[in-house]
Amino acid sequence: MGIGKLRLVDRDVIELSNLHRQILFSPEDVGLPKAEIAVKKLQKLNPDVKFETLTSSLNDDSAEYIVRGSDIVIDGLDSIYARYALNRACLKLNIPYIFGSAIETTGSASTFIPKKTPCLECLYPNLRDEDLPKCGTEGVHPSVLTVVSSVQVSEAIKLIVGKEPSLAGYLFYADIRDLNFDKIKIARQDDCKACGNNASLSEQVLPRKLVEEICGRERGKSVHVVTPKEDLQLDLIAVEHELSRRDLKIKARGNYGVTFSYGPEISVSLVKSGVATVVGANTEQKALEVFDELVVSGLRTPLRKVDPKFKVMLASPAH
Ligand SMILES: [Zn+2]
Numbered sequence: 001m002g003i004g005k006l007r008l009v010d011r012d013v014i015e016l017s018n019l020h021r022q023i024l025f026s027p028e029d030v031g032l033p034k035a036e037i038a039v040k041k042l043q044k045l046n047p048d049v050k051f052e053t054l055t056s057s058l059n060d061d062s063a064e065y066i067v068r069g070s071d072i073v074i075d076g077l078d079s080i081y082a083r084y085a086l087n088r089a090c091l092k093l094n095i096p097y098i099f100g101s102a103i104e105t106t107g108s109a110s111t112f113i114p115k116k117t118p119c120l121e122c123l124y125p126n127l128r129d130e131d132l133p134k135c136g137t138e139g140v141h142p143s144v145l146t147v148v149s150s151v152q153v154s155e156a157i158k159l160i161v162g163k164e165p166s167l168a169g170y171l172f173y174a175d176i177r178d179l180n181f182d183k184i185k186i187a188r189q190d191d192c193k194a195c196g197n198n199a200s201l202s203e204q205v206l207p208r209k210l211v212e213e214i215c216g217r218e219r220g221k222s223v224h225v226v227t228p229k230e231d232l233q234l235d236l237i238a239v240e241h242e243l244s245r246r247d248l249k250i251k252a253r254g255n256y257g258v259t260f261s262y263g264p265e266i267s268v269s270l271v272k273s274g275v276a277t278v279v280g281a282n283t284e285q286k287a288l289e290v291f292d293e294l295v296v297s298g299l300r301t302p303l304r305k306v307d308p309k310f311k312v313m314l315a316s317p318a319h
Contacts, residue, residue: 001157006042007052009066010035011225013252013259013269013277021142031252031259033271055256055271057227058082063089065231072156074098076149080127087112087120088194092201096165098155100148103133105141105177107148110186111155111165114195118169118186121194144176211284211291214277221280224287232274232295239270262290270295 014022014029014037024041025034039051056062058077063085067073073095077083083099090097091114099120100109112119151172158165166172166183173182190196211226236258243250249261257271266280274295281287 003049003160005050005052007054007066007070008035008038009054009056009058010038011055011057011227011271011273011275013257013271021140021145029252031269032254033257036254036256053256054273055275056231056273057225057275058086059227060085060088061229062231064093067095068093070095072096072098072159074152074156075100077101079129080124080132081129083120084194088201090114091119091195096159098152098159098165098167100152102140102144102148104138105144106173106175107144108174109148109151109155109167109172110170111159111167113165113168116168118188119192119195122189122192122196123171123186125189125193141176144174147174147176148172211288213284222282224278224281224284226276226278226287226291228274228295230274232272234270234272234274234295236272262294266290268294 010033012034013031014025014034016027016030018034019025019027024038029037033053033055035053035055039053042049043051054066056066058066059082067086067089073086073090075083075086075098077086083101087097087099089095090112094114096114097112097120098109099112101107110120110123111117151167155165155167169186171184171186173184174180188195191198193199194201209227210229211224214223214225236253236255239258240250240253243258243260250258251261251267252259257269259267259269262268262278266278268279268290269277276291276295278287278290281290
């Protein structure tokens with residue numbers, strides 16, 4: 001639609017179970033980084049658009065770095081902690097944040113403009129991911145995702161052309177079960193921890209886990225994501241050499257990530273930022289051990305090309 005530059009951010013790799021609700025991915029892309037393949041497909045649609053691919057995990061530590069320099073941020077996240085971090089980074093850097101979420105047959109969207117409208121934490125304060133329904137168990141209807149993302153895009157276009165977004169100060173809520181669509185007025189809260197009178201954006205109140213279990217994507221197997229504290233800028237050519245030296249079978253290899261077998265039960269996806277998705281480790285501890293053996297001890301030197309500004313993370317294997 002004439003947008004010259006897009007930065008696509010996703011730490012995840014494509015799974016077979018994603019395909020029914022995606023238009024950018026095909027079966028041959030399974031195991032490859034979502035951001036990389038999305039850019040590849042979109043680049044074909046318009047070769048003149050400039051793309052940036054980031055495989056980082058969005059959290060308190062990375063949010064500002066990820067959104068800095070953007071005119072608009074559009075959210076397709078699946079965690080309230082990540083959304084809180086995004087909300088705060090956008091408030092701090094004065095960037096409009098177009099929120100969207102969906103679960104089961106319901107979806108919602110809103111446009112948060114710093115200093116002008118309520119923010120995410122005015123609307124949904126003090127939520128915890130642990131208490132919220134998960135798409136892995138509840139499921140999400142592809143049609144509602146399409147509705148929500150279309151609304152988000154129309155809000156972005158309004159902002160870009162200088163029109164008042166329809167969801168500034170409003171929450172769009174859709175339930176396709178009975179085809180109900182609502183637009184609800186929302187208010188700014190004086191005591192909001194992110195944008196209220198006594199808000200402190202430098203205060204990190206959100207727990208960030210080094211390892212977390214996510215929606216079970218492969219039947220009967222647990223899936224853990226291990227997120228290093230800093231972007232590791234892995235040298236994937238060196239990673240690939242090390243994997244073949246160790247006879248670990250590579251299942252999919254992209255420019256921003258690789259998926260491989262780690263023994264008979266476990267498969268690992270490693271993206272450039274160092275985020276590892278471990279499938280088949282039954283406990284958080286086991287997932288951390290795999291990560292430690294592969295990345296911290298195994299690929300550390302000389303295989304890991306670390307920018308001097310990045311500290312060695314993983315101070316402790318605790319959360
Ligand atoms: Zn607020």
